[in-house]
Amino acid sequence: MPSILAVGSVAYDSVKTPFGEAEEVLGGSATFFSVVASFFSRVNLVACVGEDFRREDVEFLESRNVDLTGLEYMKGRTFRWKGEYSYDLNEAHTLETELNVLSNFRPKIPKKYRDSEYVFLGNIDPTLQREVLSQVLNPRLVACDTMNYWIEGRFQSLIKTLKHVGILIINDAEARQLANEVNMVRAARKILGWGPRILVIKRGEYGVLMFQVPGEQSLDHGSSLVVPVSGGDLTIFGAPAYPLEDVFDPTGAGDSFAGGFMGYLAGVNRVDTQAIRQATIFGSVMASFCVEKFSLDRLRELTYTEIELRYKEFREMTRFEDIEELDKVLSS
């Protein structure tokens, strides 16, 4: 089985939602990503923690078959994030960020990770993302996340990183900001002109929209090709989110999406269009589970049967029949 190299943050989160609160629970983008992806594939984690990182959290990650050779223990405290959600649960309000060990983090890729075929560059400084890539031999697929902070403060560096990325996975606000364009199709066209051949837009409760450079049936040609798409037609895929009656804590939903998405592709070792569409659904499935409980709690108890069932529900939920020619079906 191929493995995924994942770089990003490991954190202790304190989260308050209208349904309760959790203090100093395991979190961080790389944590959610790795635990979710581990359902489908082996994961090689590259991240840093402080001296206070709890033994039980190490054991949990190990129990999920996440390789921790690349988890660096640094002097100081683990990264902390404190946030709050109001009733609509769509946006996190950050109350406090303590970078701690993260502020001096320079990802070092262990030798045994260097031939990872699948690489996920979590939401870190785009310069560090490129440093990671430079230490990987010949990845089959590179996917990448980013956020408003880097779009505003490191735009040129981010554009450089995008040249080497096959799939960019961001939310709709980030896509609009990155392209400086309100219309999503125009934004996608612009972003795909910078390197990625697929742009996956996460839209929270509204689901996901995927734009693909026209004519490409597979990403299987290395990941550094820049394809100009201005004027060409994009291939688009869209799916709704799984409608949930109880959303307890949206923290980690986006990272869980990426984990399900990349995990599935690495798990089946395919990067063709059909597999990528299925991966989008697995991403949505895993994100929908993630938010059902605080922190990683729902993922701790999740089974393959539940994952398969929800995938099938997505099929049912989006299925509609083709039509004959209209003039033949309309009564006269």
Place this chain on the structure above:
Amino acid sequence: MPSILAVGSVAYDSVKTPFGEAEEVLGGSATFFSVVASFFSRVNLVACVGEDFRREDVEFLESRNVDLTGLEYMKGRTFRWKGEYSYDLNEAHTLETELNVLSNFRPKIPKKYRDSEYVFLGNIDPTLQREVLSQVLNPRLVACDTMNYWIEGRFQSLIKTLKHVGILIINDAEARQLANEVNMVRAARKILGWGPRILVIKRGEYGVLMFQVPGEQSLDHGSSLVVPVSGGDLTIFGAPAYPLEDVFDPTGAGDSFAGGFMGYLAGVNRVDTQAIRQATIFGSVMASFCVEKFSLDRLRELTYTEIELRYKEFREMTRFEDIEELDKVLSS
């Protein structure tokens, strides 16, 4: 071919968007609905206009085979709406509303309309909506629209109307407000407990979500049955919107959705679950055309070939393959 009885407003709109403006152009909920539905079915229009209603607009509606027997000419001016959209195009800002003849409108259903099998109650006072229904003999399917104004000011009357409605078609903000519930699944459950067996939620650029009372394969049992759904599982269908690069004027998109939705059902004379899902797509198709030009201009030139093609694009855009059992597809 069965026909649709449609009641609602006919208006002259003045609209400003970031891409241009239009003054005193043909608009109104019943106008958009009728013109769109006329692509699929015969439409019997019930609405009122003033003495200033233009001959060319009458001729246009007649050219679309919209029956105007129920179009009442009243003393005074036609209803006017003036609105503006900013760059995100998601929300109309009403600058001016002149009710004019609409303020004294009491819909009278011409005798020849009374056996209409399909009824669409456009966005008018819920008391008037019931007056319309009381004049219709035995409709097969009743669908209904409403808005924040009636939810706030005529809540009890609206609830009375809903008892007689098979399908409620509203947007997400209206659904949340009507149910007084942020979570959409909970909101749907509550609303479906008031009478409708199907709730269609229009989400603008995010597409459409449809909730159906469990176990019902068809609406074919008259339209006044109240089904309690608390606790039961809902059947859900979701589809993205057609991603458009150029949205010129969102006015009428919601009414065009309803027109495509009801037009298709009447056109094929079916009210089973599969037809209703297809109708949702035709609604989305027609709404996507509506916004491509100002007023009804895109609909004036629209062809069946274009409609069929966009339906097929929706199929392509939402299609993904089933999976075998996960443990069989994942490489080991």
